[in-house]
Amino acid sequence: MSxxxxxxxxxxxxxxxxxxxxxxxxxxxxxxIDEQPEPGGQIYRAIESVSTQRPAHxxxxxPDYAAGLExxxxxxxxxxxxxxxxxxWQVDGERNVYVRNRTGTARIAAxxxxxxxxxxxRPLPVPGWTLPGVMTCGAAQTLLKSAGVVPxxxxxxxxxxxxxxxxxxxxxxxxxxxxxxxxxxxxxxAALRHLPGFLAAPGYLGRGLSMLSELRKAGVPHKTGVRRxxxxxxxxxxxxxxEWHGQILRESADLVLLHQxxxxxxxxxxxLRCAHAWDFAQRCFxxxxxxxxxxxxxxxxxxxxxxxxxxxxxxxLSGHLAALSVAFNVAKISTAERDRLAQPMRxxxxxxxxxxxxxxxxxxxxxEMVAPRDDDTIVCRCEEIxxxxxxxxxxxxxxxxxxxxxxxxxxxxxxxxxxxxxLTVVEMIAESRGVPVPEVGYYRIxxxxxxxxxxxxxxxxxxx
Amino acid sequence: MFKKxxxxxxxxxxxxxxxxxxQAPRGCTAAAAALLAGATSTRTTxxxxxxxxxxxxxxxxxxxxxxxxxAPNQQACLVPVAENMRINRQPGKAEAKP
Amino acid sequence: MxxxxxxxxxGGLVGSAIAYGLARxxxxxxxxxxxxxxFRASRGNFGLVWVQSKGIGxxxxxxxxxxxxxxWDDFAVELRQETGIDCAHEHRGGVTICLxxxxxxxxxxxxxxxxxxxxxxxxxxxxxxxxxxxxxxPEIGPEIAGASYTRxxxxxxxxxxxxxxxxALLKRGGxxxxxxxVASLRAAPHDFTVTAGGATFSAPRLVLAAGLxxxxxxxxxxxxMPVQPERGQILVTERVKPVLGMLxxxxxxxxxxxxxxxxxxxxxxLNDATTPEVQQALAARAVRTxxxxxxxxxxxxxxxxxxxxxxxxxxxxxxxxxxxxxAATCHSGVTLAAAHALRYAGFVADGALPAxxxxxxxxxxxxxxxx
Numbered sequence: 001m002s003x004x005x006x007x008x009x010x011x012x013x014x015x016x017x018x019x020x021x022x023x024x025x026x027x028x029x030x031x032x033i034d035e036q037p038e039p040g041g042q043i044y045r046a047i048e049s050v051s052t053q054r055p056a057h058x059x060x061x062x063p064d065y066a067a068g069l070e071x072x073x074x075x076x077x078x079x080x081x082x083x084x085x086x087x088x089w090q091v092d093g094e095r096n097v098y099v100r101n102r103t104g105t106a107r108i109a110a111x112x113x114x115x116x117x118x119x120x121x122r123p124l125p126v127p128g129w130t131l132p133g134v135m136t137c138g139a140a141q142t143l144l145k146s147a148g149v150v151p152x153x154x155x156x157x158x159x160x161x162x163x164x165x166x167x168x169x170x171x172x173x174x175x176x177x178x179x180x181x182x183x184x185x186x187x188x189x190a191a192l193r194h195l196p197g198f199l200a201a202p203g204y205l206g207r208g209l210s211m212l213s214e215l216r217k218a219g220v221p222h223k224t225g226v227r228r229x230x231x232x233x234x235x236x237x238x239x240x241x242x243e244w245h246g247q248i249l250r251e252s253a254d255l256v257l258l259h260q261x262x263x264x265x266x267x268x269x270x271x272l273r274c275a276h277a278w279d280f281a282q283r284c285f286x287x288x289x290x291x292x293x294x295x296x297x298x299x300x301x302x303x304x305x306x307x308x309x310x311x312x313x314x315x316x317l318s319g320h321l322a323a324l325s326v327a328f329n330v331a332k333i334s335t336a337e338r339d340r341l342a343q344p345m346r347x348x349x350x351x352x353x354x355x356x357x358x359x360x361x362x363x364x365x366x367x368e369m370v371a372p373r374d375d376d377t378i379v380c381r382c383e384e385i386x387x388x389x390x391x392x393x394x395x396x397x398x399x400x401x402x403x404x405x406x407x408x409x410x411x412x413x414x415x416x417x418x419x420x421x422x423l424t425v426v427e428m429i430a431e432s433r434g435v436p437v438p439e440v441g442y443y444r445i446x447x448x449x450x451x452x453x454x455x456x457x458x459x460x461x462x463x464x
Numbered sequence: 465m466f467k468k469x470x471x472x473x474x475x476x477x478x479x480x481x482x483x484x485x486x487q488a489p490r491g492c493t494a495a496a497a498a499l500l501a502g503a504t505s506t507r508t509t510x511x512x513x514x515x516x517x518x519x520x521x522x523x524x525x526x527x528x529x530x531x532x533x534x535a536p537n538q539q540a541c542l543v544p545v546a547e548n549m550r551i552n553r554q555p556g557k558a559e560a561k562p
Numbered sequence: 563m564x565x566x567x568x569x570x571x572x573g574g575l576v577g578s579a580i581a582y583g584l585a586r587x588x589x590x591x592x593x594x595x596x597x598x599x600x601f602r603a604s605r606g607n608f609g610l611v612w613v614q615s616k617g618i619g620x621x622x623x624x625x626x627x628x629x630x631x632x633x634w635d636d637f638a639v640e641l642r643q644e645t646g647i648d649c650a651h652e653h654r655g656g657v658t659i660c661l662x663x664x665x666x667x668x669x670x671x672x673x674x675x676x677x678x679x680x681x682x683x684x685x686x687x688x689x690x691x692x693x694x695x696x697x698x699x700p701e702i703g704p705e706i707a708g709a710s711y712t713r714x715x716x717x718x719x720x721x722x723x724x725x726x727x728x729x730a731l732l733k734r735g736g737x738x739x740x741x742x743x744v745a746s747l748r749a750a751p752h753d754f755t756v757t758a759g760g761a762t763f764s765a766p767r768l769v770l771a772a773g774l775x776x777x778x779x780x781x782x783x784x785x786x787m788p789v790q791p792e793r794g795q796i797l798v799t800e801r802v803k804p805v806l807g808m809l810x811x812x813x814x815x816x817x818x819x820x821x822x823x824x825x826x827x828x829x830x831x832l833n834d835a836t837t838p839e840v841q842q843a844l845a846a847r848a849v850r851t852x853x854x855x856x857x858x859x860x861x862x863x864x865x866x867x868x869x870x871x872x873x874x875x876x877x878x879x880x881x882x883x884x885x886x887x888x889a890a891t892c893h894s895g896v897t898l899a900a901a902h903a904l905r906y907a908g909f910v911a912d913g914a915l916p917a918x919x920x921x922x923x924x925x926x927x928x929x930x931x932x933x
Binding site: 096415448 | 597598604605724725728729738739799800823836837838841842846848855856859862863
């Protein structure tokens with residue numbers, strides 16, 4: 001099958017859905033391709049199922065989650081073509097989108113591509129993090145949303161970031177209580193100068209305070225300023241060790257849920273050679289975008305968290321904005337119309353972004369959490385490469401960048417294609433060389449960005 | 465490690481996890497089903513045969529690789545359960561069948 | 563300014579093998595390498611120590627490749643003992659698959675010609691029909707006509723080899739300089755001064771092993787090295803349990819279990835992008851050759867730029883204008899690594915190339931230029 005679309009959107013999270021609504025509304029032939037079986041991305045995961053089959057869980061998950069239903073409904077009514085349970089494994093130089101689902105592979109031609117692949121959890125490489133029984137906070141949230149499943153037994157939340165509190169309060173409402181929350185030191189002092197912006201942003205402070213109060217009422221042990229996390233266990237996690245106010249303490253746990261913020265999930269954009277730049281505040285790479293969401297690659301745009309973490313509300317707005325840009329790019333609307341329609345969106349995005357500098361500064365991960373000190377810590381989970389080897393290759397063999405590191409040590413060559421090791425490798429090389437991260441660069445990411453078989457590449461699969 | 469909330473619905477699907485039948489909640493993924501069935505680890509690595517289990521549940525980490533209906537190395541967190549689905553631990557490297 | 567016995571420009575498979583050989587021979591060697599994001603043919607190498615297709619009509623190349631393959635066994639052991647790094651060298655022969663009967667007939671002619679040209683010791687090969695090939699490789703596709711086989715062929719992991727060469731160089735007292743692209747080069751007989759990465763190096767010997775960079779550098783050192791890029795694309799699969807027991811020219815299974823599927827030859831300039839057309843062609847040919855690959859997952863699709871001289875042969879030469887400057891370029895950096903380290907480095911140290919390598923001077927291209 002080779003259908004022509006004006007716009008192919010990769011990702012059905014808030015940015016992708018909003019873009020589809022606006023694009024279809026302007027008469028653009030639009031397709032949305034997403035791996036999940038329902039729209040919503042990660043933040044609004046399974047919102048349709050929850051609303052129809054488990055509506056009581058909307059109370060557990062909170063009003064920010066429930067708010068996503070309206071956007072999903074608008075998407076369903078938009079007329080955009082929707083390809084769920086479909087992965088995008090390649091986009092070529094002519095903006096053909098290569099997809100794969102349970103029945104086979106196909107190539108979809110599009111005039112413009114919007115990458116709205118959202119965010120993923122920042123890796124939190126601590127000793128023992130690869131043990132069974134260690135997952136991300138996002139994973140626990142996904143289980144709650146998509147299946148009404150919660151931790152059973154003794155579980156600990158560790159790391160930093162607003163999601164830690166959010167998950168804890170959601171689980172409390174669901175009737176399970178974390179054995180402890182171990183928060184690594186937030187950078188309160190550095191964040192203070194951004195406080196006015198945060199306070200002026202809609203609702204964030206209120207939400208944060210009410211979550212803290214829920215936790216206190218439930219008597220959840222909550223320590224801040226925790227350092228040097230170390231998960232112990234033989235074939236599974238058994239306990240988490242940490243340093244707090246000079247003491248070494250341990251919590252036994254069947255399940256450890258880690259989190260230290262989210263970062264763009266941008267391998268598709270990297271594979272297209274979209275230019276990226278290092279964002280010091282968010283401590284990650286983000287694509288270089290102009291004021292109209294265009295990347296450095298002609299006809300490829302990015303919206304939502306893939307372009308840098310902005311949160312669900314701002315992501316939806318950025319999706320609407322990107323759709324306007326696409327409509328302009330394909331000469332569907334004029335400059336004047338585009339600018340007119342964009343103005344209220346921009347104002348609204350600005351409002352939502354007021355909270356970000358404070359949150360980014362408060363939760364900026366400290367050096368030891370992005371560049372593990374312990375030589376035995378696994379950095380590349382897929383290839384089982386440890387921190388010590390990476391450091392030695394820099395200091396003893398002059399390995400100067402992630403691509404040379406990849407070729408010497410194999411890190412980044414496994415199935416996840418650097419998603420879980422890339423940032424760590426780059427920070428470690430920068431630290432060992434004593435240079436800023438942007439000077440080190442990032443992996444050269446190649447397609448396929450999702451698995452596809454040799455047979456499917458050969459064209460032997462069903463062509464739809 | 466995990467349990468279903470009592471009000472999460474009663475619709476289930478029968479799947480086979482390492483050969484043993486299990487009533488998985490309708491709509492959950494193969495990875496979630498394995499965890500609910502009590503699996504601690506769901507694979508051993510291709511490099512050192514170390515035990516691993518799902519980590520991110522969103523298709524990014526590739527830790528949830530399992531053999532599903534005979535196909536090795538499937539991202540189990542992206543596969544919704546279906547009646548009689550065979551979900552097996554992935555033992556190290558995939559076997560390339562002729 | 564730092565003085566060395568030799569400056570080697572280019573930290574890829576060719577340069578690092580020669581630099582290691584020099585250090586091993588007791589010379590003070592400086593290896594200058596450019597940055598992390600550079601074309602770097604060495605990262606795209608398929609990893610074969612391949613002899614059977616080399617040197618049709620050029621028996622010197624046949625012999626040089628065979629020599630290197632013979633040296634490789636001890637070379638691999640030496641590197642492992644020196645550095646602890648195992649290059650995963652295997653030497654059990656290899657086959658070139660012939661898809662059709664016509665391919666088979668052409669291949670037989672080629673192999674016979676190699677044998678006739680080879681002199682002593684004689685080049686030996688076998689042509690295997692489908693049934694004989696199937697005995698060696700039960701996974702072979704049903705339509706495959708057959709293959710040529712020689713015992714000279716082998717393989718190694720090119721990335722581990724590079725890492726081992728770098729480590730061995732340092733162990734032997736060599737000096738490695740990253741981020742050191744040549745800014746300026748001043749040449750005089752037995753006297754070379756190079757500025758790179760903010761430092762200045764001087765030595766009575768200079769080796770140009772900078773891949774595509776050799777063309778420009780060569781002009782400053784009295785060496786004609788008219789190399790051009792040729793793109794090759796490779797597919798790499800997930801790790802699978804061992805299946806392929808024999809090496810083939812286009813498909814091989816590494817020690818880790820990944821299957822590598824090659825290869826294309828494209829004249830596209832300095833463009834290392836991958837293309838869907840070649841992707842499909844490589845995959846289709848691979849499945850035809852080994853049907854089991856149909857259900858194996860691809861995790862990476864690479865492209866790299868080979869460094870090719872106009873006739874595809876290496877360029878080895880000592881500059882007549884500036885004696886002490888040596889050219890070293892080839893597209894088979896793994897195959898020739900042993901010869902580069904254990905022979906070519908010695909020639910550079912002694913200041914003279916032997917008659918066997920006279921065939922490879924860059925002067926062979928001058929005639930064409932004049933015409």
